[in-house]
Amino acid sequence: MSDMITDMVSRLFREHRGRPTEAPALDPGLWAAVEEMGIPLALVPEALGGIGLEAADACAILRVAGAQAIAAPLADTMLASLLLAQAGADFLSGPLAVVTAPSGTTGCAPGARFRAVAFGRAAAALVVVGDGWIETVPAPFAVEPGANIAGEPRDTLTTTAAASGRWALTVDPAVLRGLRAVLAAAQMAGAAQTALDLTVAYANERVQFGRPIGKFQAIQHHIAVIASEAAAMGAAADMAAEAIPFAATDPDGFLAKAAAAKVRCGEAAGRIAGLAHQVHGAIGFTQEYELHMFTRRLWSWRDEHGSEAGWSEILGERLFARGAAALWQEITRPTGEAA
Numbered sequence: 001m002s003d004m005i006t007d008m009v010s011r012l013f014r015e016h017r018g019r020p021t022e023a024p025a026l027d028p029g030l031w032a033a034v035e036e037m038g039i040p041l042a043l044v045p046e047a048l049g050g051i052g053l054e055a056a057d058a059c060a061i062l063r064v065a066g067a068q069a070i071a072a073p074l075a076d077t078m079l080a081s082l083l084l085a086q087a088g089a090d091f092l093s094g095p096l097a098v099v100t101a102p103s104g105t106t107g108c109a110p111g112a113r114f115r116a117v118a119f120g121r122a123a124a125a126l127v128v129v130g131d132g133w134i135e136t137v138p139a140p141f142a143v144e145p146g147a148n149i150a151g152e153p154r155d156t157l158t159t160t161a162a163a164s165g166r167w168a169l170t171v172d173p174a175v176l177r178g179l180r181a182v183l184a185a186a187q188m189a190g191a192a193q194t195a196l197d198l199t200v201a202y203a204n205e206r207v208q209f210g211r212p213i214g215k216f217q218a219i220q221h222h223i224a225v226i227a228s229e230a231a232a233m234g235a236a237a238d239m240a241a242e243a244i245p246f247a248a249t250d251p252d253g254f255l256a257k258a259a260a261a262k263v264r265c266g267e268a269a270g271r272i273a274g275l276a277h278q279v280h281g282a283i284g285f286t287q288e289y290e291l292h293m294f295t296r297r298l299w300s301w302r303d304e305h306g307s308e309a310g311w312s313e314i315l316g317e318r319l320f321a322r323g324a325a326a327l328w329q330e331i332t333r334p335t336g337e338a339a
Helices: 003-015 028-036 055-067 074-087 173-205 217-246 251-285 291-301 308-322 324-332
Strands: 096-100 113-118 125-129 133-138 141-144 154-159 165-168
Touching: 003 028, 003 055, 055 074, 055 173, 055 217, 074 096, 074 125, 074 133, 074 173, 096 113, 113 125, 173 217, 173 251, 173 291, 217 251, 251 291, 251 308, 308 324
Parallel strands: 096 125
Antiparallel strands: 113 154, 125 133, 133 165, 141 154
């Protein structure tokens, strides 16, 4: 991502950084700034009306958001805008949510019910994905409030209006699931980096037995493990983000990268959260201290859009189907190259 965009996004998100004592809620002022900067169109290619960012740069925006505990449906809105652009539909303003219709459903009628919708209470519209079709359904919705472990809204929505548009779905459902996993991995990598930063700062400030606890070998070992896991998460998230442009032309290769990223980030999330709290001791669990904002997000996001167990199974089945002779080729094949 260019330095200019990095600075702009980082400055905006720092101004709206999550507060540890407040429940995550969408700030209208933040969303107005997000739309003014064109962030909802970050994944959309310039040829389709987007802002011309590389996919990896768009995911880097989500990493910055994860690092600042931003309470906004950025990933869903970016993905919804991409789906609409690929379907040839007009863009929608406001926060959006992508939901999946039950298999066999031919359309989204009033009264349709969707569970665990990210920031559903703030959604201006739903982008409903069905078997070969995509529809947009505008607000208002009947809302049953819900939340994940981090307190982020995960609401149950019931539609009250008919669909306002319908198009053919141009994205394979498996690829769509992979895209959601990649966007989640980017946010997880950002949250993990902040958990590391907070842990290093605390270890250097907290004095015990006459010296900072960061001088003790056991604490240094914990921090080294957290740092290595955070670095691995970042590398995995970057690898998957760079594969997004090949999702249509090499879906199998893209899904392998998406699966590997979500598995690696999910595995690392538990280690990072556990060790960060061990270094912090009791203060890490207090409502007033920031660490829990990021560790609870890591615990929540590791299970959303496919857990490491689920994606490991998908990745394992894929490699098993190709046989032992093709294993090394599959591991080393760059995404986009012929198998």
